[in-house]
Amino acid sequence: MHLRKLVKYGIFVVMLVIGFCFTGIARAYDFPPPNQQVAIAQQTSDLMFNTLFAALTQEFDETTAANVEQGKQSISLIFNDQNKDMRLVGTYGPLEQSDRPRDSFEIQANALALAGQAYTSVQKVDNKWYYRRSIPLSNFRAECALCHVNFPVGPTSTQVGALMLRVPITR
Numbered sequence: 001m002h003l004r005k006l007v008k009y010g011i012f013v014v015m016l017v018i019g020f021c022f023t024g025i026a027r028a029y030d031f032p033p034p035n036q037q038v039a040i041a042q043q044t045s046d047l048m049f050n051t052l053f054a055a056l057t058q059e060f061d062e063t064t065a066a067n068v069e070q071g072k073q074s075i076s077l078i079f080n081d082q083n084k085d086m087r088l089v090g091t092y093g094p095l096e097q098s099d100r101p102r103d104s105f106e107i108q109a110n111a112l113a114l115a116g117q118a119y120t121s122v123q124k125v126d127n128k129w130y131y132r133r134s135i136p137l138s139n140f141r142a143e144c145a146l147c148h149v150n151f152p153v154g155p156t157s158t159q160v161g162a163l164m165l166r167v168p169i170t171r
């Protein structure tokens with residue numbers, strides 16, 4: 001009887017220790033990623049931004065009054081709504097409702113973008129750490145208003161929204 005009690009107690013203690021270990025691991029996993037990994041994600045976001053900017057510039061160069069609808073469809077397909085890693089966001093009569101800010105990062109980033117300011121943040125989304133970044137966009141080309149009929153005929157320095165990117169941070 002005494003032995004059985006002792007064994008039960010032993011099992012209880014072992015379970016307790018295992019429990020503590022797992023909580024510890026889970027907590028450690030919650031720590032923000034180290035700066036070095038954040039810097040790598042930031043470099044990826046630079047590459048991604050340059051690629052997207054080049055693609056958009058190509059599209060704007062080819063936009064004429066005659067192909068506006070095709071151009072809009074092309075940009076919509078590139079910025080597929082399923083892709084949460086790159087989004088065009090704005091509140092200035094957006095072309096699609098899905099282009100409105102979706103979460104607290106986007107709300108804050110959009111507000112700053114309308115004042116011409118970039119914004120970055122390291123944060124967890126759906127249990128994954130991300131480097132998030134917003135690049136403000138102005139009505140800097142004449143072609144903007146061909147597709148966005150609510151934008152003033154440009155180029156003007158009016159701030160209209162932002163390009164928002166997010167890069168998963170690997171550990």
Ligand code: HEC
Pocket residue numbers: 059060063068071072073075076077079080081088089090091092093094095096099137138139140141143144145146147148160161162
């Ligand atoms: C060829 C058409 C076209 C041109 C030119 C164009 N856009 Fe857009 N833009 C779109 C489409 C289509 C979307 C919606 C993309 C999506 O599906 O998320 C969009 C979305 C946006 C958004 C997100 C909010 C909104 O208004 O929908 C911003 C901000 C934006 N564009 C800024 C600009 C700026 C600034 C320029 C000029 C430098 C520009 N666009 C030129 C087609 C265009």
